[in-house]
Every structure is written in structure tokens, then in C-alpha cells.
Amino acid sequence: MSLTMHNSSSGSNLEALDFSFDPHSPFSSMEMKKTGNFSQSSLISYTVNGQLLTMQKMWHQRPPCLRPIHCCSSGDRNLAERIANVVTSIPFIFLGMQTPRKNVNCKIYANSLVGVGVASSLYHSSRGKLRKYLRWADYTMIATALVCLSRALRNENSKVLMTASAMALPLQPLMVSAVHTGMMEVTFAKRAVKDPDLRTAHTLHKMSSLIGGALFFADDLFPETPFLHAGWHLAAAVGVGTCNKLLE
Numbered sequence: 001m002s003l004t005m006h007n008s009s010s011g012s013n014l015e016a017l018d019f020s021f022d023p024h025s026p027f028s029s030m031e032m033k034k035t036g037n038f039s040q041s042s043l044i045s046y047t048v049n050g051q052l053l054t055m056q057k058m059w060h061q062r063p064p065c066l067r068p069i070h071c072c073s074s075g076d077r078n079l080a081e082r083i084a085n086v087v088t089s090i091p092f093i094f095l096g097m098q099t100p101r102k103n104v105n106c107k108i109y110a111n112s113l114v115g116v117g118v119a120s121s122l123y124h125s126s127r128g129k130l131r132k133y134l135r136w137a138d139y140t141m142i143a144t145a146l147v148c149l150s151r152a153l154r155n156e157n158s159k160v161l162m163t164a165s166a167m168a169l170p171l172q173p174l175m176v177s178a179v180h181t182g183m184m185e186v187t188f189a190k191r192a193v194k195d196p197d198l199r200t201a202h203t204l205h206k207m208s209s210l211i212g213g214a215l216f217f218a219d220d221l222f223p224e225t226p227f228l229h230a231g232w233h234l235a236a237a238v239g240v241g242t243c244n245k246l247l248e
Contacts, residue, residue: 081229082124085230089121100248106152139173139174185209208239
């Protein structure tokens, strides 16, 4: 590396500094290494940040079934609706008490149905900060009952599926409910084809499921319409009652 200084004609003031680098100089090699490392680390950092932003965007755009449960006041806007929702939660307790208890899995399912009625009643009668936790308990108890029903209907269920369902219960109860509802519907339909005595119960089950599904979505789409949630409770109770025929 060389340094050349040019003096002006008027005195000894410096006009310019001329730095020239020798390509064979060790300083030049060090500079190139630093620049290369900086560029590589910058590229890695940019790539990682881009991936994180993509994952964050996908997480914010996830479907409702993968989102946390948020408490809402739909269906409990006044005292009349609150009482109706509590009263229509009680049938699940009686259904659990009437469910056949011929083995351990059936007993667990029967007790879970009682839990559904209790959790729903507590949620709809609650107020304040406790309400959001009881909403979570309500949905989680429904999902638990459906998992227990799957186990009661079929002992040969995949252990991986049951383990995954148990792990997802406290985080995504709606997704767990959807999976095990589908499994129960398939099982009910197959048994109704083979057993003529189940066809009447299956027909009633299909009707109550369609009505219940319509009321469930209508409760979200038309929140100002009164007693939709109570209607969903009743339709769901009829559907649960027909499922008990599968356990007899």
C-alpha cells in the first residue's frame, strides 16, 4: 500500500491523499474476507427474516378452526336468552345418565356427556372475566365427549390419532370436534346400512345434524336473532340421543 501526498504551489497545505492498494497486500486480502463474510451473513439474515415474515403472514391468515377461542356474548344478550341457554344445556346431563355403561369406554363417554351439560350451564350463567375461561371449557368438553365417543364406538382407532387429539384438545377443540364428528358420522352410516333397526335412529340423526349445523352457523351470521343458540342445543341433544343407540 502506498500513500502519495501532493503539495500546493502556495505552501505546504495538503490537496489530496491518494490511496492505492496492492492486490497482493495482506490488508487487501483481509478486506476482501471481511466484505465476503458480511455479504454472506447479510444474505442469510435476509433469507431468515423473509421466511419468518412468510410464516407470520400464513399464521395470521389461518382458518377459524385453527384460531384461539374468543368469548362472545352471542346468545346471552338478555336474561331470557341466558335462562334458555342454561335450560337447554341440562338435557346433556340426563343423556349422560341414560347412556349405556356396558364397558369402561362407554362409562367414560357417559360421564363426559354429563360434563358437557355442566360446562355449558356454567358458561351461559357466567359473567365477567371468568366467562372467557368457561367458554374454553365448554368447547373443550364437547371435543372431549366426541373423542370419548370415538373410543367407545371403535376400540381399533389409531393410537396416533387419539394421542394427537388428546394433545390438541386444549389448543384447538373445534378442530378436534370436527374430526371426530366426521368419524362418528361414517360409523353411524355404515352400521345403519347393516342393521335395519338403526335406520330410523340414523334418519333422525341426519335431520338433527343438518338442523343443528344450520343453527350453529346462523348463530354467528345473525347474532341479533334470539334463541338460535338454544335451538342448536336442542338439535345437538337429539343427535346425541340417537348416537346412544349405537352403544346399546
